[in-house]
Amino acid sequence: MGSRSVRDGxxxxxxxxxxxxxxxxxKVEDLPCGYGSPSGWGCGEHIDTDLPxxxxxxxxxxxDKAIANGGRxxxxxxxxxxxxxxxxxSDHAATEIWAAS
Known part of the structure; x- marks a missing residue:
């Protein structure tokens, strides 16, 4: 199922x-860009919700998990x-780094 059909469904x-x-x-809480992102994406700067x-x-x-990567x-x-x-x-997935053993 393509992501387009998921979005229109x-x-x-x-x-x-x-x-x-x-x-x-x-807007009310002045949340920064990327607030609460489990994967850490976002610049952390103010978002003007009144911009077009x-x-x-x-x-x-x-x-956080892109629809193209199996997100809902x-x-x-x-x-x-x-x-x-x-x-x-974009649709980049979070990277896990494993320590060498």
Whole structure:
């Protein structure tokens, strides 16, 4: 199943509600870019939630595990990010580093 069909499917409205709630929380609590990201992505700078959605520093809600890498549209942690930071992250997966034994 392609990521396009996932985005247009059953969970799309629920995702939009979660995204809007995160945007409100980001504005009220002044959450920084990447706040709460288990994988550590994000620049940590202020996000201006009033910028137009096309601006490179505008708010986006990022899925920590990209849909392209098996993440779900709904039910996973959404992370506030700048559009630019989210674009740089793309669908990169978190890297685990193991110590040599």
């Amino acid at each position: 059953k969970g799309h409205r629920a995702y939009r509600r979660e995204q809007a709630a995160l945007k409100r929380r980001t 959605s096309t601006h490179r520093m505008s708010f986006t809600a990022d899925h 549209l709904v039910g996973q942690v959404l992370v506030p990010m700048h559009r630019r930071c989210n674009s740089l992250k």
